[in-house]
Amino acid sequence: MDQISVLAPATVSNVVCGFDCLGFALDAPCDEMTVRLIGSPQVRIFNRGMYDLPSDPEKNVAGAALLALMEKIGEPVGFEVEFVKHIKPGSGIGSSSASSCGAVVAANKLLGERFSKLELVDFAMEGEKVASGEKHADNVAPCIFGGFVIVRSIDPLDIIALDSPPLLATVIHPQIEIKTSEARAILPKEVPLKSAVKQWSNLGSLVAGLAQSDYSLIARSMEDFIVEPVRKALIPKYDEVKAASLAAGALGGGISGSGPSMFMLSETLSKAESVEAAMCEVYSQTGIKFHTYVSKINPDGVRFL
């Protein structure tokens, strides 16, 4: 085998009370990528999609992730990567993460699976560093592990795959730009201990709700006292979308990543579709272009084609 194609999924990070640690993988949208093993130690990027992306491997997130992997191998192998991006950069649903994860998962398959998922997350974080200036695993961990994951720590890297019951996600992506740097800058450096306690009580309860397949507990625990109150100001009609989604039957939800996408979780496909309709109704009044997605939680992460 000298080439392989994968679907690298979008992911939701900063899941409500799980800011900077809890994320999950979606079934759709996905990036399509084909990776070929070549005999020279270099990475060549071929972008077949509609989004403008750097072809210099050190500046391309997939390239940076592959270069990290190649450094670890220490053999004269390289890769060609051809991709069609469907996840718009800057959407807040892990676009850069999909590229780096797809690349390293495919490369690892071509190399006979010599790296663990944890090592692949480590390589993919080099892609995130190119994208955002900072190594973080909030999206790459769910993209590689699938399902819900907690990033307990990145140094040392410790990723916890969570058990969860069937859940559907509805995502709305308003076509506006939120700079990650701006979304970071408005966060408080310090938070009241009382709010932090409420936040971790909710996160502990949310993890318990997922483990116990207790949808009511999942719904009750999806409260964010720290990040949502400041970041929602960056997203037009945030409160209206959330209220309409909950009224349509969503269990709860919030900002995906640092926005502008919002996500809601539901117990059934029909509820998730009602939530989508409710989101569309709110956003169709804004004049802002938007996309919506309804997706199962993806239990596998990156998939081979």
Add this chain to the structure above:
Amino acid sequence: MDQISVLAPATVSNVVCGFDCLGFALDAPCDEMTVRLIGSPQVRIFNRGMYDLPSDPEKNVAGAALLALMEKIGEPVGFEVEFVKHIKPGSGIGSSSASSCGAVVAANKLLGERFSKLELVDFAMEGEKVASGEKHADNVAPCIFGGFVIVRSIDPLDIIALDSPPLLATVIHPQIEIKTSEARAILPKEVPLKSAVKQWSNLGSLVAGLAQSDYSLIARSMEDFIVEPVRKALIPKYDEVKAASLAAGALGGGISGSGPSMFMLSETLSKAESVEAAMCEVYSQTGIKFHTYVSKINPDGVRFL
């Protein structure tokens, strides 16, 4: 049935990264209590133990909890409570909580179990208010539910019973006094967001570790970046006890409640006993009197005799 006897167990609250929300019940020590139904709407307290406790029901924690329960019934019934306290007040392992929980669980049995566990927690919190000036469920919730619980919220009251694998607790109670008010006063009002994120990543992971019976994950997650660093100064030889316990095989642990007791969790009885020996060795050099306990996690909470 007009009288019933119960064993009301000690409890550990503020479990490491679960400050103000995560607690568990011990098998030992326990308070022994006998509660009798009487035909007049009053509470009579008979203290048969060695600790001096108020006999005025409004000032006695068991009395206050029973008065709250009686107010809810709205019928002319009352209770006599006779107790032998074994859990020393001020030990940090839920002494007041055992009294109020034992009283209301026994009373509820005499009344034909008309209240839910959640309602009993609500009554018992009135006892905690008498003891500490503040309603909180950190000890009464595990005392009534048993096992590990999260107090997600007290208004509205929301208690989450967690799944957990077999675990042993080793507790050391140095015979020194730490005023809850002092332990509260030294806590920071605000905490760095970065520390709070580490704390909730650990709590989410700890709940996952308990749910998945993953002892390694339980051990890795028992880190406290917020409370332990400031409160450990109140407990002589804290670092030494912890280091010796971990060296003896403990998974992890920390301060019980607001101290002075410390607790450690272990996977097996033999390890828990090695931890006890290690604790004793450290404390026998201090000149401070102390007690140690090795106990299973109590899955039931208050038990009927």
